[in-house]
Amino acid sequence: MSIIDAIILGLVEGITEFLPVSSTGHLILARDLLGLQGEAVDRQLIIIQAAAILAVCWEFRERLFRTAVTLHSQPASRRLVINLLIAFLPAAILGLLFEKQIKAVLFKPVPVALALIIGGLIILWAERRKHVERAQDLDQITARDAAKVGAFQALALIPGTSRSGATIIGGLLSGLSRRTAAEFSFFLAIPVMFAATAYELWKVRADLAATDVTPLVVSSVVSFASALVATKFLLRYVSRHSFAAFAWYRILFGGVILVTAWAGLVRW
Numbered sequence: 001m002s003i004i005d006a007i008i009l010g011l012v013e014g015i016t017e018f019l020p021v022s023s024t025g026h027l028i029l030a031r032d033l034l035g036l037q038g039e040a041v042d043r044q045l046i047i048i049q050a051a052a053i054l055a056v057c058w059e060f061r062e063r064l065f066r067t068a069v070t071l072h073s074q075p076a077s078r079r080l081v082i083n084l085l086i087a088f089l090p091a092a093i094l095g096l097l098f099e100k101q102i103k104a105v106l107f108k109p110v111p112v113a114l115a116l117i118i119g120g121l122i123i124l125w126a127e128r129r130k131h132v133e134r135a136q137d138l139d140q141i142t143a144r145d146a147a148k149v150g151a152f153q154a155l156a157l158i159p160g161t162s163r164s165g166a167t168i169i170g171g172l173l174s175g176l177s178r179r180t181a182a183e184f185s186f187f188l189a190i191p192v193m194f195a196a197t198a199y200e201l202w203k204v205r206a207d208l209a210a211t212d213v214t215p216l217v218v219s220s221v222v223s224f225a226s227a228l229v230a231t232k233f234l235l236r237y238v239s240r241h242s243f244a245a246f247a248w249y250r251i252l253f254g255g256v257i258l259v260t261a262w263a264g265l266v267r268w
Contacts, residue, residue, distance in 0.1 A: 006215035010222025020165025051220035055227035087150035113257035115160025120250030134175035
């Protein structure tokens, strides 16, 4: 992997991880377009996802610290942790049960394109519904809300669906405000992505010594920096706009993939 390849992958991961456009789907497409294959590439993609999650930890460091130090004394802190656990479990259980089948069948460009289009249509449908914003901040999220968001997050096991997109739309349909849904999605990403990264790294632990350090460091730094920018952007954006622009991007991008694959213009 060249340094340019590493920068491109870091940018793709960092920018798309928290936007509702599917980071996994974009990484699969970028990897194929760059001609990068093999276990070493897969290991690097796992690690740069963790770098993107660190950006969220940094962005919300004050809230995370406050929650940690008041967990024993503040009901709101305990409620947030319990809600995150409730929302975490569905994807974790289903991921462990069906990991091999999902990777064998769905980790390919055309299924990713279909998921992008279908997800975009669902976002448009959800945005056109009348919103009843019952929860205006994280402290107002109930266990039932968390369970609904967790069920939607499980759909993101399908590459191209978007974990952030699924959880944000699940939050909107549960009565969360746009900003609250986005914030809960960011917080939920921390245990989900760290657990997934740790699990994947454990499986390839014997081969980690063979990983090329230089492109790994470059892509991780780029992933962290671009994820931090994307997180700040999305929080500002959702305060004033709907998610319709992301939906149309997904539909357009997925359509381009299908057309180029059908016409033989790109060998996906």
